[in-house]
Amino acid sequence: MRRRTLLKWISGCLATLCASVVGIPGVSFVLQALRKSGSDGDRVRRVARLKDLPVGKPVAVPILSAREDAWTVHPDEVLGRVWLVRRKPDAKVGAESIPQIVAFSATCPHLGCAIQHDAKENRFQCPCHRALFGLDGERVAAKTGVQKNPSPRAMDLLDCRLVTDETTQEVWVEVTFQKFEQGLTKKVLKA
Numbered sequence: 011m012r013r014r015t016l017l018k019w020i021s022g023c024l025a026t027l028c029a030s031v032v033g034i035p036g037v038s039f040v041l042q043a044l045r046k047s048g049s050d051g052d053r054v055r056r057v058a059r060l061k062d063l064p065v066g067k068p069v070a071v072p073i074l075s076a077r078e079d080a081w082t083v084h085p086d087e088v089l090g091r092v093w094l095v096r097r098k099p100d101a102k103v104g105a106e107s108i109p110q111i112v113a114f115s116a117t118c119p120h121l122g123c124a125i126q127h128d129a130k131e132n133r134f135q136c137p138c139h140r141a142l143f144g145l146d147g148e149r150v151a152a153k154t155g156v157q158k159n160p161s162p163r164a165m166d167l168l169d170c171r172l173v174t175d176e177t178t179q180e181v182w183v184e185v186t187f188q189k190f191e192q193g194l195t196k197k198v199l200k201a
Contacts, residue, residue, distance in 0.1 A: 060181040063096040073187045091116035115166040122192045
């Protein structure tokens, strides 16, 4: 074998090795993104025990998840917050019984500020532009003067259900966490 042929062969091997160092992680990243199922904003999370939720008093709970960023995994990152409202188990509207637990997104549908609970008035309020909501999540008209409720729609209702833990037999609340577009009159899921 000639020296020139040997150098071509070695440089070809080094070029292949360098391309692999860049190419394999890049291909892996693309394939991992294609394998992910469901949207990032649509997650079912177990958020609270039923016995920890007082009847008629809203409770804010964070939605936690692991977030991956390149090579780093951030466990228990807060994706968002939800308000849980527990009602009396025998409450009825007409002939239908209403759900025992309802979950609302804590993000204001107006401009995305964090909705807070006003314990004095027993309602929800957005501190940014004074949007008001009842404990049922519906918009409430302002009591004073000419100021209108700036929210284009009611609070965003999230799917939730009660599940029994198999090992402890405790009843938990699971919420399907979703994010919606702000400023629209209808709920539109964020892409």
